[in-house]
Amino acid sequence: MMFDMDQLDLARSYKLLSSSIVPRPIAWVVSQDANGVANAAPYSLFNFFGGHPPVVCIGMGRPNGRDKDSLSNIRTTQEFVINMVTASLAQAMNTTSVAFPSGVNELDKAELETVTCSKISGRRIKLSPLALECRLQQIIDVKPSSVIVMATVQAIHIDDEYVKDAQRCYVDSARFDVIGRMESPGWYAKTVDRFVMPQPTLEEWESLRHDQPGLE
Ligand SMILES: Cc1cc2nc3c(=O)[nH]c(=O)nc-3n(C[C@H](O)[C@H](O)[C@H](O)COP(=O)(O)O)c2cc1C
Numbered sequence: 752m753m754f755d756m757d758q759l760d761l762a763r764s765y766k767l768l769s770s771s772i773v774p775r776p777i778a779w780v781v782s783q784d785a786n787g788v789a790n791a792a793p794y795s796l797f798n799f800f801g802g803h804p805p806v807v808c809i810g811m812g813r814p815n816g817r818d819k820d821s822l823s824n825i826r827t828t829q830e831f832v833i834n835m836v837t838a839s840l841a842q843a844m845n846t847t848s849v850a851f852p853s854g855v856n857e858l859d860k861a862e863l864e865t866v867t868c869s870k871i872s873g874r875r876i877k878l879s880p881l882a883l884e885c886r887l888q889q890i891i892d893v894k895p896s897s898v899i900v901m902a903t904v905q906a907i908h909i910d911d912e913y914v915k916d917a918q919r920c921y922v923d924s925a926r927f928d929v930i931g932r933m934e935s936p937g938w939y940a941k942t943v944d945r946f947v948m949p950q951p952t953l954e955e956w957e958s959l960r961h962d963q964p965g966l967e
Contacts, residue, residue, distance in 0.1 A: 761896055766935060769795075774931025774940040778809050779834040779844055781858070781865065782824035783873055789865065790820045791847040791857040791876070793836065795932035805904040807833065807885060812897045820853050822890075825900060829887040830871040834879035838928045838941055843878075870905040880910040880927055 756764055769775075778797035782790050796810030811822045818826065825831050836844045847857040858865060858876070865874035868884045875882040885902035892898055915921040924942075931940045951959065 769932075770934035773933045777836045777844065777930065777932055778807070779836050779840075779847070779876065779879065780809070780821045780831050781834060781874060781876060782821050782831040783828055784820070784824050784854070785827050788854055789856050789858050789874060790824055791861070791863070792819065792821050793844050793848050793932075794821070797833070799904075800901075806888070807883065807902055807904060809833075809900045809902075810893070810897055811900055814896075816895070822898065822900065823853075825887055825902075826890070828873070830873055831885050831887075831902070832868060832871070832873050832875040833883040833885060834876040835881040835927065835929050837880060838930050840876075840878060841930055841939065868906070869908075875908065880913055882908045884908075 754767055756767075759767065775795040776797055778794045780790075780792055780794055784790065794809045794811060798808065800806045800808055811819055813819070813822070821831070843861040843863055846861040847863075849857070849860070851857055851860065864877040866877050868875055871884045871886060873884070875884070883904045884906040886905050888901045888903050890898050890900055909922060913923045913926055915923050925945060927942070929942050931942065932938075933940050
């Protein structure tokens with residue numbers, strides 16, 4: 752079946768894409784408004800797009816042409832934290848996705864403690880084993896319904912127990928038990944079921960070339 756994207760309205764187009772491009776990592780964004788009131792919300796239109804400078808992007812919808820609270824805060828303070836979501840934090844993350852009125856601190860609703868950041872003035876979620884302190888670089892308007900927030904990572908906090916070799920920057924990602932977002936309504940994937948397959952060089956691939964069965 753072929754879906755002609757030109758024929759689809761926003762809701763259908765979004766549903767098709769968000770069910771097709773899976774799993775997606777979840778940026779659990781903590782930001783502050785001008786009065787210092789904290790805000791938390793998950794965003795799965797997220798990834799990193801370069802290592803040096805360390806660039807991350809997040810797609811944020813603008814329902815009815817209005818900024819979500821995270822976007823409004825990022826415009827104001829120019830900074831935010833991306834916390835990674837482990838399976839044990841899934842319910843709390845889901846609570847922070849509720850459309851509470853502006854000014855409500857979702858971190859309180861989800862009973863989440865925060866700690867101060869090192870290079871920005873925001874706060875990060877204490878229980879998240881990995882957090883990225885981010886500074887806004889630019890906001891790209893994707894008219895008429897969303898924006899892409901591009902930011903540079905200023906610092907990464909990783910719980911000591913997951914750092915295998917700090918000098919070489921080896922992280923034991925397997926043990927985070929991070930979750931990814933799948934299709935709607937509300938499906939997620941865990942990352943504990945894994946396999947290893949190093950990317951071969953051309954020489955390795957040519958010397959090993961044989962049947963290429965898929966995974967069982
Ligand atoms: C797992 C998950 C991922 C989400 N990803 C996005 C996203 O990438 N972009 C977006 O605009 N909304 C996304 N949402 C919806 C927002 O989290 C939701 O609109 C939230 O209320 C926004 O909060 P805020 O106004 O405090 O920023 C997601 C929701 C969930 C549960």
